[in-house]
Amino acid sequence: MPRRIVSMAAAGLLLLATGCGAADMTVQSSPFAAAEGSKTVTLSQQSWVGAQANTAVAKYLLEHELGYRVDTVQVDEVPAWDALSQGRVDAIMEDWGHPEQEQRYIEDKGLITRGGDVGVTGHIGWYVPTYFAKAHPDVTDWRNLDKYADQLRTAESGGKGQLLDGSPSYVTNDKALVKNLKLDYQVVFAGSEAAQITQIKQFAKEKKPFLTYWYKPQWLFEKVPMTEVKLPAYKEGCDADPDKVACAYPHTPLQKFLNTDFAQNGGEAAALLKNFHWSEEHQNEVSLMIADQKLSPDEAAEKWVKANEPIWRKWLPKK
Amino acid sequence: MTTTTAPLSVPSPSPRLPARRWWPLAAAVLLTAVGLLTATGVDWPTALSVDLSSPLSSTSDWIIDNRDSHPLFLYFLGHISNAVVFSVRAVYLLLLALGWAGVTVAAAVIAWRAAGIRIGLSTAAAFAVCGLLGMWVPTMQTLALMVVAVAASLALGALLGLAAGLSDRTFRALRPVLDTMQVLPAFAYLLPVVLVFGIGVPAAVLATVVYAAPPMARLTALGLREADPTVLEAVDSLGATARQRLLTARLPLARRQLLLGVNQTVMMALSMAVIASVIGAGGLGDRVYQALASVDVGAALAAGIPIVLLAIVLDRTATAEREERDGRGWPAWLLAAALTAAVAVAARLSGALSWPTSWHLAIAEPVNTAVDWMTDHLYTGVPVIGGTADWAAAFTGWVLDPVRSGLQALPWWGLLLLVGALALLVGTWRTALTAVLAMAAIGVLGVWDASLDTLSQVLAAVAVTLVLGFAVSIAAARSARVERWLRPVLDVFQTMPQFVYLIPVVALFGVGRAPAVAAAVVYALPAVVRITTQGLRGVDPVALESARSLGATGWQQLRQVQIPLARPALLLAVNQAVVLVLAVVIIGGLVGGGALGYDVVFGLAQGDLATGLVAGAAIVCLGLMLDRVTQPTSSKEA
Structure with missing residues (x-):
């Protein structure tokens, strides 16, 4: 009966390893931690x-x-x-x-x-590249954004201007903002920050205009200078209802x-x-x-x- | 070396469909046309959909609140979690104790014993490259995680497969479950597992086991069931007991399928190792994922190469023919163990356990320069053919948009009819019913529009994959040199973690649905090329010879002999293309593909079970539907 002995020994070992009582997995460290003691x-x-x-x-x-x-x-x-x-x-x-x-x-x-x-x-906002803001100074006010919508059109934005958003894990009210400020824009989600940065750099290389969700402090400003677009001023509590937001992001x-x-x-x-x-x-x-x-x-x-x-x-x- | 499913049982060729099969399609098209003219609402009616968000969020809250107190967690799941951590840690410490020299020698000797001297040397080289790239510790972490996950998957898969292979009732109960799991994209497993087990290694190992065990179970069951009845008869007549019959006849007869099962499980586990980095698995996947954050293709590649090498070495070792093994047996293995121990001890004494940093090779910088150059010169304004960005815009405008608006303009019931009719065309009543129900389930889940958006991307990607895949395979089937040259390229693309090529894809095609399609094509192409080439090559040489003797030109041979005879393989290639493209829909969500893929990513990132799980379920339903619509099933099998 060697097989039975082996299997019993294995079961015993497993029990020893796991302990017989309660096992709270909410207090458990990574198996790779403290490898060198x-x-x-x-x-x-x-x-x-x-x-x-x-x-x-x-x-x-x-x-x-x-x-x-x-x-x-x-x-x-x-x-x-x-x-x-x-x-x-x-x-x-x-x-x-x-x-x-x-x-x-x-x-x-x-x-x-x-x-x-x-x-x-930290501060989140909408940004346009500085070369574009210099050529068209009035783009930095949200009321004038619609004027430039057709310059900011892409294949993904379906006839409207494109507002580039990034990673799904970041805080964003952009969909509600576009709707509540009645802008002629479509929010396009890049899906990851890597994709968003790559796209911004690609636009900047060709000096193309773009409008993007971005945040400070961020190293990309040193590579691609960007200017913030003024949204309606932030007041305490104006972003309480996520569907009705119509103001800028706070400074956190x-x-x-x-x-x-x-x-x-x-x-x-x-x-x-x-x-x-x-x-x-x-x-x-x-x-x-x-x-x-x-x-x-x-x-x-x-x-x-x-x-x-x-x-x-x-x-x-x-x- | 397909990362998902291998040809399980290539359907027998049925040269022509019976004419009566065409009427449902004609009827569906007609009805849909009438519907388009008269219909008022094309969207799925809201009365027929169920909102799952509040029960799902309350489930999620309950788990978070009870995770540290409820007996289910304390006395069952907690033990599983601890056992995983304990075993991964044990393997990891063993690998670290062996040191880099010990691990390399052990791996090389095992590969040599199992697959011959050439594979053994390649294995040693592969491990050396992992060290050279500065990835030794992450490689060991991934290896430790893989060893535990693969062992658990194989044990679980073999048990299930044994049960299903020996009992008809279990087989009937298990088969639809395994069939469904085959079309589940890896990402779909992550969210529920994370919710229960939390971020970290246990969740990663368990998600990997759930993902990688089904092929083992399936192939074990099929292998046992397909055993030659005359052999079994003979064994019975010799008076063997049931156990003897299993051990001496049925299992050995199923050896080929069992080996294929092991291979599939290993490959799938490895592909999951990277995806699991999203939920904190650590190791190589984590390095790829971190490199992605700083938009560093070179660093991502440095962590991606060890994964590719591990996959290729494991695959070659597992699929090698082991004919000359007899007669060496235990002494040789003992020798191997002794050699490993000697090297490990020597390394320990000389104090060289971890890979020396002075032996690192920095590849990130030159790779990044090369990628920058490529995207600078191809992005736009290339004379005559235009740049990649221009292609992407044209593809979005002329292919993706029309297909999407076409699908969304169809009334929902018209689409259901169409799906049913198409499934009936290649399958049976039963597959058609499954396809229609899967499609209807999407509507009930309330993500009809997003699913059609995803479906349009999948269809476009499948079309591109098939056109490219068939062209490449015809070339490969006609020239042995092309095929030999192609094999390593296919291996690399099939095993390279998709995270590595996300940035180049965006740099070339911009953000949007076009890069999502491109990523899907890169991922699905190798399997399609492989299956098609094998199909075209496997054509009976007698048939080809007789065609040649009748004076057929090369093109005529291909069109009139090879392609018709390879039809089952071609259909299988279509089916694989669909399944694989769907598997990377979620990756597409990371580069702007939107729709269901983005929703799953969003659900994972925000811990939002309601959005993520519903989108994941919709992807599964799409997968089931597409699989049934493209999977040729002969009526005797069903």
Whole structure:
């Protein structure tokens, strides 16, 4: 009966491995974490480069100044909140505001803790390339956009002007805005930021006009200078009903968020991530190294850290 | 090496359709024409659709709120999740402990034992390239995840296949399920799995198992059922017990199908490894995905090449003929294990466990330069033929728009009739019924218009794929040199993660539906070329010889002998084109394809079950419908 013995042994092993009691998978780390038996921090890597810059610099400091091992996982914004609440990631280094998730995970369940300002203010808006705005200065007011609709037509916009939107994970009211401001435009979703950037660069190479959803701070402004189109001014609460929005996007101070357990027991790593605070120029400097000079995030972070010691010294936990 | 389904049972040729089969089509066309003239509403009536958004969002909320307390999660799903993490971690630590030299030698020796010295050397080279590209650790992560996922898929698939192969009732119950799973695009699995298991490795492994187990189950069942009855009779007459019969006769007879099943499962698992990066699987897929974010084709390619190499090596090892294996057996394997251990220990002692960074080769920079040059010079204003952007605009204006508005102008019942009639033309009453019900389900889900938009893109992509595919295959079938030259190219395109070519496609064709179609064509073309070439080559040489002796020219031979005789293979190629194109509709959503593909991406990105799941279900229904409309089923089989 060797086979039976083998199968019983296998079953026994499995039971041992999994434990016989309850298994809460909401507190479970990645199998790739802590491979060399060291203290590990997992950071959420977001898809846009500004957030990558935060993560890269935080990672570099954690690894080289505090001796942690850092894993990064790329996840979209909303699933990242979910992962953060479960401790699959320890921190999100840049968030653009998710009221619904904040209510659920911070106020109701207490699984996530606020980590303070990043020091950068984010702003979403509609942009045209500066070469086009210089040739037609009145395009920067939304009331005049219709005049230029036929210049902004593409095969995808069905006879109207094209308003290029990007990744489905980003906050956008553009469909409602176009409808409520009664503009002769069609929102075309590029489906990913990579596709949107590629298209913008392609337009810019040929000096063609375009109108796009875009956000600041963003490294692409250094490559393709763009001018914002003024939308009706933002007032507190004017974007409360997503179907009736008819105003510009707010200016959002970007936030960090930590898993509650990590925030309390994460020691020096948690302290460093809470203290992390820099400016738009710093972030852009690193972003540009990553996105334009094609340095790897680690190399870019190393370069920045070497040149800016006084800034990050203040973030290190006091011993 | 098809990443989805292989020719399972090539249907027997039925040279001409019986004339009576044509009347339903004629009737449907006539009725639709009348409908177009008289109909008031062409859209699916709202009274017939069901709004699933509130039950779906409340399900999603319930799961999030109860994930850490409900017994179902604590005592069942939690254990599964932990077991996955435990096994992946075990494999990963083992791979790291072996070091790069140990892993390379082990892989090479296994490939050599299984498939010969040439494959063994290629395997060693492939692993070395992974290290050279600076992708050693991500490659090991992907490998660890793959080993666990493939082992689980094979075990699950073989169990299901065994049950279905031995019991008629199980077979009948399982077959429609497996058939449906074959047309499910990989992305459709992600959302529900993520909701239950959360972002991370367990969700990725389980999505991979659900995706990769069906081909194993299917092929095991088919292999067992197709065993030669006379052999079984003979075994029975020797007085064998049921177990002896299974182990000594039925399983060995099904060996070819079982091997094909293993191969299919491995390929599908690998293609899922990249897609699963969207839900935090880590490894190579994650590197590709991160490179996409900084619009860096070169870096994406550096992570994509190891995936291609792993796939090719695994495929060649799994499909190799193993005739000369007898007589070597255990001693040789022991020798292999000893060699691996020796190398691993040597590496450990010399402190060279991780791949040395000074041996990295930076390919990202030159690749990006090349891609930039290409898009600069091809985008627009090329003399005479115009630029790629001009083609894309023309294709959108002259093909995609008319097809879409044509489909959307048809009254909904007219379209259902048309689908039924078409399915009846190539299949049976039963397949026609499935097709019509699948189409109706789309209407009930309330995504009729978006689905027709997607359908128009799929039809256009299939048409382009078939035209290009048949042209290439005719060339390949006529010249052995072309075929030999083509094989590695097809391998690469079939296994290259689609994320890698998203940026070049947008740079060439702009954002919109045209690049989505282009991405689909790139993905579906290799399978079509392969099946068609095999079909054209497999034509009975006697028939060709006799045609030649009658003085037929090359063109006449092709048109009058080869193509008619290869008809089953051609139909299969059409079917595969449809299934594969549909599988990348969601990828199309990432480059501006809009419609259902975008909705699924949106659902994943926003954790919006209502939008994502409904769109995913609609894609599945479209897939079922298109599969039934193009799948020739002989009436005796049904």
